[in-house]
Amino acid sequence: GQQLNQSPQSMFIQEGEDVSMNCTSSSIFNTWLWYKQDPGEGPVLLIALYKAGELTSNGRLTAQFGITRKDSFLNISASIPSDVGIYFCAGGTASGSRLTFGEGTQLTVNP
Amino acid sequence: EAGVVQSPRYKIIEKKQPVAFWCNPISGHNTLYWYRQNLGQGPELLIRYENEEAVDDSQLPKDRFSAERLKGVDSTLKIQPAELGDSAVYLCASSFRLAGLTDTQYFGPGTRLTVL
Numbered sequence: 001g002q003q004l005n006q007s008p009q010s011m012f013i014q015e016g017e018d019v020s021m022n023c024t025s026s027s028i029f030n031t032w033l034w035y036k037q038d039p040g041e042g043p044v045l046l047i048a049l050y051k052a053g054e055l056t057s058n059g060r061l062t063a064q065f066g067i068t069r070k071d072s073f074l075n076i077s078a079s080i081p082s083d084v085g086i087y088f089c090a091g092g093t094a095s096g097s098r099l100t101f102g103e104g105t106q107l108t109v110n111p
Numbered sequence: 112e113a114g115v116v117q118s119p120r121y122k123i124i125e126k127k128q129p130v131a132f133w134c135n136p137i138s139g140h141n142t143l144y145w146y147r148q149n150l151g152q153g154p155e156l157l158i159r160y161e162n163e164e165a166v167d168d169s170q171l172p173k174d175r176f177s178a179e180r181l182k183g184v185d186s187t188l189k190i191q192p193a194e195l196g197d198s199a200v201y202l203c204a205s206s207f208r209l210a211g212l213t214d215t216q217y218f219g220p221g222t223r224l225t226v227l
Contacts (some may be wrong), residue, residue: 004153033215042115042202042218043154087155092214098167099216100152 003027006089006102008059013079014110021087021105029091032065032072033099037086046087051090079109113137115219118202123225125147129191132222136184136205143180144204144216154202158206160186161208183225198226 006023015017024034031050032060035043047058049065049072054062062075076083086106090099116135123128136143142161146154157176159167162183171178175194180186190197200221208214 006153035218040220040223042117042204042220045215045217047217090153098156098159099154101155103151103153 004089004091004100005044006103006105008105009103010106010108012108012110015079015081017079018082018092019076019079019107020073021089021107022071023089023091023102024071025053025091025093025100028069029093029100030069031092032063033086033090034061034072034074034091035088035090037088037104043088076107079107081108081109084109115203115205115217117201117219117222120220121184121223121225121227124193126195127192129189130193130224131187131189132201132203132224134186134188134203134205134219136186136203137217139205140205140217141183142206142208142216143186144206145178145186146202146204146218148200148202148221150199157188178190190227193224193226195226198224200224 004025033048034046037043047063052069053067054065060077086104088104089102091097118133144159145157148154158178160180167204178188200223202221203219204216206214206216
């Protein structure tokens with residue numbers, strides 16, 4: 001089946017620093033989504049990307065849909081303690097609406 | 112607007128016992144998903160419903176797992192009998208999906224199942 005490689009697996013940063021994470025795939029996706037999951041909660045949608053090359057921002061978050069449709073990145077600027085959590089990328093195909101998730105990036109922000 | 116509601120939030124059972132999870136999707140959403148999330152991994156799809164029809168259940172272990180979505184709204188996911196390896200978080204998600212387009216899925220808080 002489809003596989004998503006998400007990196008890094010974990011990050012430890014200082015408050016105020018910028019952070020970048022990415023996902024790559026051997027398959028093409030029509031949609032890239034980025035979710036954040038807090039302990040004991042379900043994933044919460046942060047940004048949705050629907051077109052190759054698309055660059056979208058949501059506050060301090062910026063994500064891009066790779067031009068090859070096989071990758072995406074998420075940047076967080078000026079990190080704050082509440083950014084702590086696990087970030088998942090997910091690729092979607094139009095035909096079946098099945099999302100394939102990466103394994104997550106655990107972000108720790110030290111105040 | 113209320114989000115996806117799931118219950119119970121936590122369940123501890125002994126192996127070979129049955130267990131059921133319930134999900135109420137966001138009002139107006141025609142598509143409902145059940146995912147399983149193992150520790151340290153991303154969610155994996157078990158089954159997808161469009162209205163009351165199961166349109167993608169290829170990854171549902173049908174020997175012990177069953178699901179239903181009567182009337183195309185609420186859904187239940189059942190495991191009978193449960194095995195140790197079923198310990199995981201079971202997530203429900205819903206969306207409003209138009210044919211041929213990728214939809215945006217919204218997740219519930221999940222049910223954390225522990226099988227002893």
